[in-house]
Amino acid sequence: MGRFREKLMDWKKRLSDRHMYSVVIVLIAVVAAWGIFQYKRAADLRQELDNQYNRAFYEMIGYVQNVEVLLTKSMICSTNEMAAETLQEAWHQANLAQTNLGQLPVTQDVLANTSKFLCQVGDFALSLDRQNINGKGIDDEQYRTLEKLQEFSVSLEEGLNNLQASISEGRIKWNELANKGTQMFRKQSENLPGQMFSDINNSFQEFPTLIYDGPFSDHMGSMQPRGLTGNDMGVEEAQQKLKEFFGADKVTSVEHTGEIQTDTLPAYTFRITFNDRPEEEFAAADVTKKGAHVIWMLNNRDIGQETLDVDKAKEAGMKFLESRGYSNMKDTYYVKEDSTATINYAFEQEGVVVYPDLIKVKIALDTGEVVGFESKGFIMNHTQRQIPEPALTEEQAIARAGTRADINSVGMALIPTKFGTEIFCYELKGKLKDKDFLAYINAATGKEEQVLIIINTENGILTL
Amino acid sequence: MMLKNKKQKCIMWISILSVILCMTVPCFFYTISIAQSTRSSDEQMIARAINGEARGESYEGQVAVGAIILNRVNSADFPNTVAGVIYQPGAFTAVTDGQINVPIDAGSSVLKAARDAINGWDPTGGCLYYWNPATATSKWIWSKQIVKAIGKHNFGK
Numbered sequence: 001m002g003r004f005r006e007k008l009m010d011w012k013k014r015l016s017d018r019h020m021y022s023v024v025i026v027l028i029a030v031v032a033a034w035g036i037f038q039y040k041r042a043a044d045l046r047q048e049l050d051n052q053y054n055r056a057f058y059e060m061i062g063y064v065q066n067v068e069v070l071l072t073k074s075m076i077c078s079t080n081e082m083a084a085e086t087l088q089e090a091w092h093q094a095n096l097a098q099t100n101l102g103q104l105p106v107t108q109d110v111l112a113n114t115s116k117f118l119c120q121v122g123d124f125a126l127s128l129d130r131q132n133i134n135g136k137g138i139d140d141e142q143y144r145t146l147e148k149l150q151e152f153s154v155s156l157e158e159g160l161n162n163l164q165a166s167i168s169e170g171r172i173k174w175n176e177l178a179n180k181g182t183q184m185f186r187k188q189s190e191n192l193p194g195q196m197f198s199d200i201n202n203s204f205q206e207f208p209t210l211i212y213d214g215p216f217s218d219h220m221g222s223m224q225p226r227g228l229t230g231n232d233m234g235v236e237e238a239q240q241k242l243k244e245f246f247g248a249d250k251v252t253s254v255e256h257t258g259e260i261q262t263d264t265l266p267a268y269t270f271r272i273t274f275n276d277r278p279e280e281e282f283a284a285a286d287v288t289k290k291g292a293h294v295i296w297m298l299n300n301r302d303i304g305q306e307t308l309d310v311d312k313a314k315e316a317g318m319k320f321l322e323s324r325g326y327s328n329m330k331d332t333y334y335v336k337e338d339s340t341a342t343i344n345y346a347f348e349q350e351g352v353v354v355y356p357d358l359i360k361v362k363i364a365l366d367t368g369e370v371v372g373f374e375s376k377g378f379i380m381n382h383t384q385r386q387i388p389e390p391a392l393t394e395e396q397a398i399a400r401a402g403t404r405a406d407i408n409s410v411g412m413a414l415i416p417t418k419f420g421t422e423i424f425c426y427e428l429k430g431k432l433k434d435k436d437f438l439a440y441i442n443a444a445t446g447k448e449e450q451v452l453i454i455i456n457t458e459n460g461i462l463t464l
Numbered sequence: 465m466m467l468k469n470k471k472q473k474c475i476m477w478i479s480i481l482s483v484i485l486c487m488t489v490p491c492f493f494y495t496i497s498i499a500q501s502t503r504s505s506d507e508q509m510i511a512r513a514i515n516g517e518a519r520g521e522s523y524e525g526q527v528a529v530g531a532i533i534l535n536r537v538n539s540a541d542f543p544n545t546v547a548g549v550i551y552q553p554g555a556f557t558a559v560t561d562g563q564i565n566v567p568i569d570a571g572s573s574v575l576k577a578a579r580d581a582i583n584g585w586d587p588t589g590g591c592l593y594y595w596n597p598a599t600a601t602s603k604w605i606w607s608k609q610i611v612k613a614i615g616k617h618n619f620g621k
Contacts, residue, residue, distance in 0.1 A: 019472060026479045095544070102543030105553035107602070112541040119540035260589045260612050262621070267589070269612065284524040284587065296585055300523035300573065335583065338576050342583050360584055374585050 056103040057167070061160050063097035066090075067121060068153040074125070075146055084132035087125040094122035114156065121149050225264060227357070227382030230291025238268050238287040245294055245324060246283070250274050260286060265379065267295055277301055283371075288379065297373040303339040304366040310334060313341040316368040317361040321345060326359060326378070335460035339365050342372065349385060353427065356381035356416040385414065388424060390443035397426035397441040400448065405432040405439075415440055415450060423449050506546040510534075511568050511578035513550050516558020518617070519574065525615040526574055528588045530581025532619070535592055542592070588612060591619040 014020055070090035077083035098118040101111060124145065128138060138146065233241075239254040252273045260267040267286040273279055283299035308316070314331045321329050329345040330353060336342075340362050347357035358381075362372025390412070392400075398407050413427040425440040436454040441447070454461060510530050518529045536542040536549045543549050551559055558564050568575055588594075594617045595605045608620035 022472070023475050026476065030479050030482055099543060099545075099548060102548050102552050107554060107604070108541070108552070115542065116540040258613060261609070262589045262611055265589060269587075284522070286587065286589070295589075296587065298524060298527060298580060298585060298587075300576070337579055338571075362580075362583075372580065372585065374583075376584075376586070 052103070053105060054167075056100040057164070060097050060100035060104075061157070061164060063093045063100065064118075064153060064157050064160060066093040067097060067118075068150060068157055071121070071125070071146060071150040071153060074128075075143065075150065080132045080135060080137055083138065084129045087129040087132065090125040091122045091129065094118045094125065098122070117152060117156065121153065124149065225380045227379045228265070228288060228290050228293065230293070232290055233287075233292040235268055238289075238292045239270065241292040242270055242272060242285060242287060242294070245285075245297070246272060246274070250276065257284075265295060265376075266290075272299075285373075293375065293379055294373060295376055295379060298362075299371040301364070301371060303364045303371075306339050306365045308363075308365045308368050310336060310341050310343075312368065313363040313365060314343055317343050317345065317363055317370065320361060320370050321359065326375075329359065333461050336365075337459060340371060341365060341460075347378070347382060350387055351412060352387055352424075353411060353413040354381075354385065355413060356422060381416070385422075387414075388444070390424070390426070392426070392441070392443055392446050394426065396446065397443070398428065400441045400446050401428050401430065401439050405430045405437070412443070413440065417449075425449055507575070507578050507582060508568065509546055509550055509564075510581065511572070511575045512564050512566065513556055513558055514574040514577055515566060515568055515572070516561075516563030517556060518615075521615040521617070523573060523577060524587050525617060526577035527580050527585055528591075528614050528617070528619060529594065530578050531586040531588050532591060532594055534581055535586070535588070535590055539592055587614065588619045591621055593621070594619045 015024070067090055070086050070093060074083050074086040074090065077086055095118075098115055101115055101118065104111070128142060128146070132138070235256050239256065242254050243251050252275050255271045255273075256268060257271050258269045260269060266289045268289060269284070269286050272283040272285060274281070274283075281299075281301040283297060283301075285297035286295040287293065288295060314334070318329065318331065321327075326345075328348045330348045332344045332346050332353070332355075334341055334343040342360055342362045345359045345361060347354040356377060358375075358377030360372070360374040361370055362374075363369070364371045394410050398410065401407060407428050407430040409429045411427045411429075413425050414422045415425055416422055423440070424443045426443055428439045428441065430437055430439065436456060438450075438452040438454060439448060440450040440452075442449050510533055513533060514526050514529045518526050521529075533546060533549055537544060537546055543552055550556060550564070554560065556564070589611055591611050593605065593608050596616050597618055598616065600606070605620075610618050610620050612619045
């Protein structure tokens with residue numbers, strides 16, 4: 001203690017020396033300059049961020065206004081062509097509004113319903129647009145939905161305008177919304193603008209579930225799996241199934257690690273260790289409670305020197321599928337990465353490739369062992385289908401594809417739509433200016449349903 | 465102020481130097497982090513997000529975080545692009561604290577996990593949210609139905 005005091009006195013004495021004062025002043029000046037510089041920098045950055053938030057917000061208001069106006073116009077339009085044009089623009093504007101909404105510093109639970117609304121407006125407008133292009137007008141029920149959507153877009157617009165007034169009057173600042181650091185700011189943001197966004201949302205909660213063929217409509221989420229056959233199984237039966245799946249001689253243990261609680265595919269989850277691998281190289285898998293189907297499996301083991309090519313891998317995958325009870329599968333596309341090949345297999349029925357019934361197999365290119373398996377598409381969709389007689393002949397289908405491209409081969413396929421339905425098509429493989437492509441011609445109506453460009457690289461065949 | 469001796473001059477110069485250093489050093493750091501984050505495809509972006517969010521998790525847990533991002537892209541409640549989802553304000557702590565800018569090694573397991581997620585593996589059964597029950601601060605996240613727990617994270621819809 002005494003020594004400390006001595007030092008302090010010494011320091012004081014030295015300070016009283018006039019030269020030392022200047023040193024201290026310089027030091028303080030340095031710190032102050034640094035502080036001012038940092039403060040200014042932080043203020044600049046915050047301003048820049050605020051500007052971005054404001055831009056996103058004001059742009060969103062503009063887009064929502066456009067959506068409302070375009071929906072109104074589409075109800076007035078007397079010709080299908082004009083309505084189609086207006087609805088397509090409404091779809092476009094709703095998308096832009098949603099993009100900007102996602103950039104606002106407001107918590108997700110507050111924004112979710114507004115986002116969903118914009119998405120549904122867009123999807124609905126687009127599906128009506130397609131219908132109009134095909135020459136079919138809007139029916140009464142669709143008109144009523146359109147009316148309701150328009151009403152809701154008006155109330156969204158009002159809510160946004162109120163919020164905008166608060167922001168431009170300076171009562172709310174974006175950084176107050178964005179800053180979650182201190183309790184005070186959080187409370188403020190909960191009381192003020194967050195609340196306002198919640199109000200906007202509440203008016204959508206009563207929004208009726210839209211029944212339309214859109215990818216985001218609620219019936220997709222609750223779609224019942226068609227390929228989920230079999231009885232309810234216990235954990236032991238699922239474990240037994242997994243042992244057979246990997247090969248009973250290879251598996252050391254199958255540990256039950258938990259469960260997946262969903263309405264569509266309730267499942268057990270497992271961790272599997274192997275005889276020939278160290279314990280930290282284990283695999284994980286989910287097995288459905290009903291019928292003990294393997295939904296997916298991943299084995300993240302180290303992969304050694306590549307010895308197999310993709311054709312060998314395709315054979316290995318096919319053999320694996322056949323021995324596990326998946327027969328009549330046909331390989332379609334693949335990617336090669338990290339010394340593995342991920343190959344898509346689709347179910348084939350009476351020479352028709354059924355694309356929705358999809359299984360992905362990931363094969364290690366050192367030994368040909370299956371290190372990944374994914375069959376959600378198969379479980380959700382697989383069933384024995386009634387395949388109709390095509391109304392078009394092959395020649396007619398080729399004629400539909402146009403004259404500019406060369407068609408190399410023709411097959412039959414069932415393709416999935418965004419709406420959860422399937423279309424029976426001619427699958428034409430062709431070439432246009434050294435770009436390979438696939439064209440799908442509806443076998444009943446001759447309509448061109450889908451065009452895919454095939455990207456052929458050394459790492460795989462993918463479609464766009 | 466007159467500078468009478470060498471010692472004072474020396475101190476003066478050191479102070480001036482330190483001012484310049486204080487002002488320039490942060491600039492170096494800023495430019496570095498921006499340069500590294502400019503060129504990234506979806507795969508890289510997802511891998512970096514996984515790296516920031518679930519580096520210490522099992523491989524399954526890493527694929528699961530990638531699957532969450534892709535499930536969000538496909539959900540109406542969230543933005544429609546990978547970049548939109550990852551950079552949504554406040555959505556991922558790895559973005560908020562800048563860990564998203566940490567570069568990834570070519571053979572890293574987070575990159576493999578990102579690829580598996582893009583190829584369609586989804587260990588979460590279609591979840592949109594995940595949180596660490598030990599550190600989660602927001603109350604509303606607990607209102608979500610827990611579908612599955614992987615490692616330190618709860619996954620929910």
